[in-house]
Amino acid sequence: MSHVNMDQLDKILKRTIDSIEQSKNEIYDIAEHAQQEYQQLQQELNELKTQISNTIDLVESFEKALKKSRLELMQVNKNFEKYSQEEMKEIYAKADQLRISLAVEKEREQMLIQKRNELEVRLKRSAKTVEKAENLINHVAIAMNFLTGDLKDISNQIEDLQEKKSLGIKILRAQENERQRVAREIHDGPAQSMSNVVLKSELCIKLLDRDLDKARQELINLKEMVRISIQDVRRIIYDLRPMSLDDLGIIPTLERYISKINEEHDIMIKFITKGTPCFLPSIISLTLFRLAQEALNNILKHAHATEATVKLSFLEEYIELFISDNGRGFDVEEVHKKIRDDGSGFGLSSMKERTELLDGEFSIRSELNQGTRYYIRIPLKENEV
Template identity: 50%
Template sequence: MANNRVDTSNLDQIIKKTVEAINNSKAELFDIAEGARKECVRLEKELEELKLKTAEVIESVQLLEIALKESKKQLMFVSKSYDKYSEDEIRKTYENADNIRVELAVKREREQYYIRRRNELELRLKEAYKTVKKADNLISQIGASLSYLTGDLENVSLQLEDLRQRQLLGIQIIKAQEEERQRVAREIHDGPAQSMSNIVLKAEICERLVDSEPEKAKDELKILKSVVRDTLGDVRKIIYDLRPMSLDDLGLIPTLQRYIETYQEESKIAVSFKTRGTCDQLKPVVSLTVFRLVQEAINNIKKHAHASKVTINLEFLEKELKLYIVDNGVGFDIDSLKTRGHNNNGGFGLISMRERVQLLDGNFEINSTIGKGTRLYITVPLIPEEGVSDG
């Protein structure tokens, strides 16, 4: 038994070090890709400014060329009528022509410089785009390699690592939570890699059996169909948890109604959901924030409150929305959250919710009494959709 424990420990350490090395490589690639994207933005801005300067100097050259032609005509006229002009007038005419010629030469030189600089920037921008594409491809490949190497053990390591991180993050936990969601979202297509590999193997088996043992091939196809269906269901669930597409397609209210219906079926907790007022120009960040607040709140109720009833009221006013969430659960001592600090049970979900609201300049209040349930009062300013006029 002792040897088994040692082997398991060693294996876990090897897996953790391997995963850590790969994740470090991914983090470096993320930095490279992000740096390249910033460079693209900077180059695009610089290129746009340079194009404007080039257009301006080209226009100046054209005007100076016209002015130079006029000055030459004036010189010819003065030369033919030399006796009609004073020496000072003749001198000024020559000086004017020389000044225009010098300025035109300077402008032409600047025009050529701008054109060369523009061409250089276009090449650099093209290379920056290539760097971003290569980095994204490498990130995808590393994600697939990570999935193949770790399998189910990776999930265990991630869960253990997540617990350790929660002890250290403290007040910055909301930022780490969102970064984790983004990381998972970028790797969604790599998540089911192990299942897809199994599908390929099953397909190859069916291909070999279809002529020699058709009945067995049918059985394998049934298994294959089940694996594909389960994998598709998992992917859809992951995607919905990360970012419900119905938020964009249907809006906040239908998405919440659908989520609450599913929640009631799974938790057996009665939820009353009512809305008042409407807001057709709700900014996506506000919709997503309200959805996450409701999601986090009722998940906390399911895990900790032992409630049988939850009431959710969402009210749209002229400049803000109000969200009320009340449960009849066991409640808790709010002051104890201040003393538990970084403890895993120290209100991780509530800290996350408060941070979300504060990021939108909203107000988050919570009242709870042991044995009498918990009440959340949340106010979020309504930010109009960008580019949408109020008129």
């Protein structure tokens, strides 16, 4: 399958997962809306019941007042000669007002009761809707968990394939860049120096018959030039593969490398060994050295640390490398995202790949302003061949 087609398939899967998630969220919204509507209806019903209760109390009070007013009217009718025209008029007006108020409140009571009955019907329907929505959520959640889980597994597998392919391309580019770097260093360093040596030697031959003192000085300069060229060649060889790894082993090689860093940079790196050192296969020694080299280069370039520790532990079945610093740290997830998006941070992915090629474990932990910790564990028995 081509890289383009894999990208297209990955996009389709992601869109499908997003669509499923969106549908699930919409169902949740519907259920939530139904629940809110049920609660709102319940609140309206409670308020309406309170209004009905208050209206009933008011009707009863009007009925009592009207009954009292009727007794008063009977008294007036029997003894009308005792009341003035204005008093009788006021008593009759009061009775009429009570009858009107009572009629209004009774009408209001009937309307409220009818509204209550309608709300109770709506509330029952809403309760059934809520119950169905909750059941639907439960069933949909189970189905979607299975479905999205399978799709995510496929998407993750595609991402793994893409990452491995991308990593292979990066390794090829890194190898080519390394070859170009070595070629450039040889061209600009030893090769250029050897050309100058040839020119200087020709000059010395000519000066031997003319000026011995000047010839002697040119030979001294030539000797210094050859010495510097030898140092450049040794440095290039050391960068390609430290010979001390084969001659002395991983511990002296790391000690020498760390000591050189401490001399040349404003940082104090402690080197600690634990356990009984044993013979390590060449591939393990080289891998451990490269991992330590990459981690320390990251510390020097990015961490702004003042202290660091390199700990090498020889265990019965494993060898462990632990590197830590007190630098400014970084967001590990953000770096992993950059590796996936634009391929930056190749050093960390290369460290992980080197470790996994030996069936080892690689992890890195870091937090902003909390330093960084690298942990590498490589099994010994599987790699002794």
